[in-house]
Structure formats: structure tokens, C-alpha cells
Amino acid sequence: MNIAVRSLASLLFLGCMATITLSPVVAAEPSEDVASTPNDAARQLSKLIRKAANEASPGLVTVYALRGPRMTTPWRLRAAAGRHHTSPASFQRQTASSIDLSSDDQGSGLVLDASGCILTCSHVVSGANAVFVRTADGQQLHAAKVSCDPVTDLAVIHVDAAEQLTPVQFGDSDAVEIGDWVVSLASPYDLDQSISAGIVTTAGRWVSSCPYPLIQNDAATNPGSSGGALLNLNGKVIGLIIGGYSTRGEFQGIGLAIPINAAKDIIQQLRIQGYVQRGYFGFDTQQISPEMASLLKLSNSDGLYVTDVMQASPAHQAGMLEGDVLTTFDGHRIDESFDPQSFTADLTPSKKHIFTVNRGKEAVEIEVELQLSLPPAINPRVTPEQPSKESFEFFDSQLGIGLNRIDKVLARELDLPFGTKGALVTHVAMDSIAYREGIAAGMVITRINDHSIDSVTTYRQTIASRTPAQPTMLLLQSNQGKHLMMLKIKEPRNVNGLKLNQTE
Missing domain, CATH: 2.30.42.10 (PDZ domain)
Structure with missing residues (x-):
């Protein structure tokens, strides 16, 4: 999965606490005997935690929400300053509002059924221009539909899965009591399959603006954890992690989760009709x-x-x-x-x-x-004004990118290595292959498959014989180094008035 420009947004609350990366080790069944020593009790608890995490881990996905124009940091700074790039044709500058709104979020999600319904938090995906997930076995699946309910901070993502997904199992959140051991399973900081354990510190914590009491616990909650699972020791989901509580921008031992029993009706409405009737x-x-x-x-x-x-x-x-x-x-x-x-x-x-x-x-x-109540309005998406094709030396309609030449002055402004040659990406169309895969304005394409690219002309010549069935491997240079990505193209479709192609 290629995300060349990614910003891990602070989803609800920030935190800083070590997590444990889940290994595929299959836990042994815990002994029914009462532990005879404190060490035996600790080992038995470890087995239960490991077993619970392994039970639910196939149903955890990492969620990515892309918002606004895709630009490298130096290119964004140039756009904010209102500069033009050097090209024969005039280039329509980005507006300040489009820059301020640009943000990529990463969170977690839970598979609800084998066909591709995924539960996450509304604040992770609402208003996104593109949403996709990475499953536990490495599949990258794009969202066909996203249904959000900001009131409850719940969202359901519908993906087209070629293979059946493994759903999580729901437990009974009404049975949760203070002192119960719980396991958080999420993808904090994009570290998928991470677990942390703790206890329930309050079973029904009322929080301002939340329509139901939350499960308060001390399992670690960090950016990217939102949408993850709070599990009981049987590996059943008893809560959906929405974040943690902090007054200093760091995790202070208070994690919060929506009780799954309270969420069930909302989830069902989002799955069936796409909104919540109240x-x-x-x-x-x-x-x-x-x-x-x-x-x-x-x-x-x-x-x-x-x-x-x-x-x-x-x-x-x-x-x-x-x-x-x-x-x-x-x-x-x-x-x-x-x-x-x-x-x-x-x-x-x-x-x-x-x-x-x-x-x-x-x-x-x-x-x-x-x-x-009336059905809520659809969350607005970032839709900056699109430049015309005349703004580029070449517009690659299959990938959805506008290209222009690069010179020494522009390379220096973009913090690129001295002598960088290639085709400069100056625009990425919303919801195109390039947009979803992480290509951003300010990157330079230096190689396609086994062909070196030193200009827009050589780029055009190289792709002239490209077919939709042929995978395309790009080597890109940015201010953060070189990035290699593989793209697969499907049949063309229309996005933002331009004929674009889909990726697998």
C-alpha cells in the first residue's frame, strides 16, 4: 500500500503509550485450575489476553481517509504563497481554503460481515474525498459507500471485497463491570494489529455531547486507535474505541469506547438505509x-x-x-x-x-x-476548483495527474536533490488512481517500469503503448526521498469531468 504523503491526524485525543504488536502465535487454552502463585496468575492472564486478541484480529482493518488536494509540503507552501510553477501555460493557483482543509486521517475499523461492511468512527471518515481500508491479510479495498452518523460518532464503510472477510463477534456490553479486564485491538500510528490491555474503570461514563454513557478504561488509546475494538477476555467486541481523554495532548490513562449494545441499532440503520432516523x-x-x-x-x-x-x-x-x-x-x-x-x-x-x-x-x-427528524445532509467534501487540461504540458487521464517540466530553480524550491530530472506532478485529480495511491503535487516521476524519465516528453513516449491490463510501476522523487509504487488500471470512468481510470 502506497501512501507517499500521509498525515496522521489527531482523531479525538492524543496519547503517548507503548502498545504491543500482535504476533500470529496461537495461544494455548488457559488452565481451569486456580493459579497457585502470582506468577501463575500473570501467565494465565497473559494467555487470556493473547487468546482474545487472536480471536478478533482477523476482523480488524486499518482505515485511511483522504481529504483535499494531494501536495507535498514544499508544494503546499508554494501554493499558500500564491506562486506559479514554471510552465509554458498558465497554472491556476490553489486557494488558501483548499490548503487549510487538506488533511489525511488514519484510524481503525471492524469487519461486520463477510461481504464487506466495516464499522468505524464518523470522525475518521466524514467528509473524506476517498476512503480505503487495509485488511489483516494485506488486501487494500476502496470504499464504495460511506455512511456516517456524527451524533453518535459511528460510521459504516461498504467495500467490494473479492474474497470473503472475517467478521468480529459482538459481546454483551451490558454485562461489563468495573474492574473487568479488557483488551484494545487497533492500529495506532498506522501500526496494525496492536493490542493493549487494561481494566474497566467506569462502566457508564457520561461525557458532554455524547448521547449514551461510555465504557471508560485504562487500555492505551493513541492516534489511529479510533474505530478499533474494545474486547472482553473471550475475544468479543464490547465497545468501539472513540479515543481517550486528555488535558495535555497525551494519553493519561483514560480511554473511552461506545458500548456495542448501544450502537447496534445505529449500525443497522447505517447499513440498510445509510442514515439514522430519529x-x-x-x-x-x-x-x-x-x-x-x-x-x-x-x-x-x-x-x-x-x-x-x-x-x-x-x-x-x-x-x-x-x-x-x-x-x-x-x-x-x-x-x-x-x-x-x-x-x-x-x-x-x-x-x-x-x-x-x-x-x-x-x-x-x-x-x-x-x-x-429529516435525514441528515451528506457531509461536504473538499472540492477545490479544478484546473483545465491546458494548464499542463500533459495530462495523464489514466492516472489522473497533470505534468509539467521541472528546472533547477523549481527543484530548489521543492527541496529536491540537485540535478533532479523527470516529469513534475503539478495536479492530482480527486478520486483518481494517483490520488488514492498517494501521488501528490510536487513529486517528480523519474522512472516508469524499466524506462528512465527525464522530461514530460519521455513520459508521454513511454506510456504510449500502455494498456489497461498492464501494471505500471512508478519511481517518484520527493523532498522526503524516493518512493516506488505499483498501479493496476481498470476500464476508464469519469471523475470531475475528466475521463479517468480505476485501480484494482
Whole structure:
């Protein structure tokens, strides 16, 4: 897999903690006997951790999300400064907004079924121009469809897999208790098949803006871990890793995962219809602390405080007010065990639900009609203005790259070795073969298969006899060294108005 220009984005939270790279060693079955010494207990725990990781590892994938124009750092700096490259034709400069938006993310994902459904986090793939995954056995698969739900930070990637994939198995996250040993399985820093172990430190941690309580644990969470699996010792997925919590930009022993039971319905909707249908009442709430309950003269801290009621919403029309305290919902008491998702779990349109609220010294019943929310808008992608073919000495429509000559001055600005010759890449079309494989503006093609390239002219001559069935091997020079990549071309298709080809 070739990613010549990659930036590992900080997905949710940064961290710095050692991880263990999983080896293919098959663990022996742990003894049923109680360990007689502390060393025996440690060895038994190691076997359980190893067995759990080996059980789930075939279902882990590494996820790559490509955003914005693909440029080497020196080329990006030139574009930010508004410079033109030296070519006979005028070149349309990149806008500052397209530069600021450019970002590549790497995360983790879990195979849901053999046909190619993959679960990951919404923040890893939302708004990406191209998404692909690398499986445990090294297959590189491009996403045919990506469905995101930013509210829950869940996403489902659909890939076309030539071979059947191995799915993970779900466990019961409701059975998780404080002190349980857990194993994180992910690809932090693009180090696939990495594991870390820890314990559950809080089984139901409420975090601001998250619609359900999370599993807090101390297994290491680093950039690239998002979308990975939190496993029980049976190798079953009990949570989807979304990141860690930190105040200093480094891992501080607090990892967070979405309970898999809470995610199941969302996952199913994303798989089937591509978006999540939600009920809408039109109010926001917050839990009540004992201090708040005392101030409000409540008998206990049960219930939810209404912090906002949206204008013209069903709740507003029914008479709900800011400052109300919700105490029951359809006859069910709202206490510490109540899940606020229950408010909109029943998606029967126009169904009326009964809330009991404390308003001052009175208990008031309010009947609110549920409305269904509209499907969310598709996440916008970075779409910078495309230069015309006249901007290049040559546009390779099969690979999706614009090429121009390079001279000594430009080579120096791009921090290339003295005397670099070849065909300079000055544009990479979105969602082209070159874009997905990591070719970036500012690179120089110096060799194609066994032919040396010293100019755009020799590039054109060399590819004149190229056929779609013939693999193409490119040697590219950038400011970071030389990069070798192999491309396979399929039949042509249209991308951004230009006739482009697909890669296998």
C-alpha cells in the first residue's frame, strides 16, 4: 500500500503509550485450575489476553481517509504563497481554503460481515474525498459507500471485497463491570494489529455531547486507535474505541469506547438505509446533581432538568418550559438507570407520549407528539476548483495527474536533490488512481517500469503503448526521498469531468 504523503491526524485525543504488536502465535487454552502463585496468575492472564486478541484480529482493518488536494509540503507552501510553477501555460493557483482543509486521517475499523461492511468512527471518515481500508491479510479495498452518523460518532464503510472477510463477534456490553479486564485491538500510528490491555474503570461514563454513557478504561488509546475494538477476555467486541481523554495532548490513562449494545441499532440503520432516523421532541436536558436537587428543593437527584425548549417544537407546542424537571416518561421513572435514548426509541410517527414534570411545587403531566427528524445532509467534501487540461504540458487521464517540466530553480524550491530530472506532478485529480495511491503535487516521476524519465516528453513516449491490463510501476522523487509504487488500471470512468481510470 502506497501512501507517499500521509498525515496522521489527531482523531479525538492524543496519547503517548507503548502498545504491543500482535504476533500470529496461537495461544494455548488457559488452565481451569486456580493459579497457585502470582506468577501463575500473570501467565494465565497473559494467555487470556493473547487468546482474545487472536480471536478478533482477523476482523480488524486499518482505515485511511483522504481529504483535499494531494501536495507535498514544499508544494503546499508554494501554493499558500500564491506562486506559479514554471510552465509554458498558465497554472491556476490553489486557494488558501483548499490548503487549510487538506488533511489525511488514519484510524481503525471492524469487519461486520463477510461481504464487506466495516464499522468505524464518523470522525475518521466524514467528509473524506476517498476512503480505503487495509485488511489483516494485506488486501487494500476502496470504499464504495460511506455512511456516517456524527451524533453518535459511528460510521459504516461498504467495500467490494473479492474474497470473503472475517467478521468480529459482538459481546454483551451490558454485562461489563468495573474492574473487568479488557483488551484494545487497533492500529495506532498506522501500526496494525496492536493490542493493549487494561481494566474497566467506569462502566457508564457520561461525557458532554455524547448521547449514551461510555465504557471508560485504562487500555492505551493513541492516534489511529479510533474505530478499533474494545474486547472482553473471550475475544468479543464490547465497545468501539472513540479515543481517550486528555488535558495535555497525551494519553493519561483514560480511554473511552461506545458500548456495542448501544450502537447496534445505529449500525443497522447505517447499513440498510445509510442514515439514522430519529424522533424529535425539541428539548434538551441535563442530569441533576445532589447540590442542584437541594437548591431546587427536590427530594432526590432523580429526574432530568430541561435546559432548553426549541421554538415551535413539539415540546414547545405542548407547553414544556425551561426549568421543568422531568420525573417520568410514559409511566417509567426517570432515575440513574434511565437511558435518555428511550425518549425517541419508539419511532411511531405522531405518537403521543406522556411526561410528568416538577414545576415549582406542582407535578404536571404534559402530552408531547413525537415527530421524525429529516435525514441528515451528506457531509461536504473538499472540492477545490479544478484546473483545465491546458494548464499542463500533459495530462495523464489514466492516472489522473497533470505534468509539467521541472528546472533547477523549481527543484530548489521543492527541496529536491540537485540535478533532479523527470516529469513534475503539478495536479492530482480527486478520486483518481494517483490520488488514492498517494501521488501528490510536487513529486517528480523519474522512472516508469524499466524506462528512465527525464522530461514530460519521455513520459508521454513511454506510456504510449500502455494498456489497461498492464501494471505500471512508478519511481517518484520527493523532498522526503524516493518512493516506488505499483498501479493496476481498470476500464476508464469519469471523475470531475475528466475521463479517468480505476485501480484494482
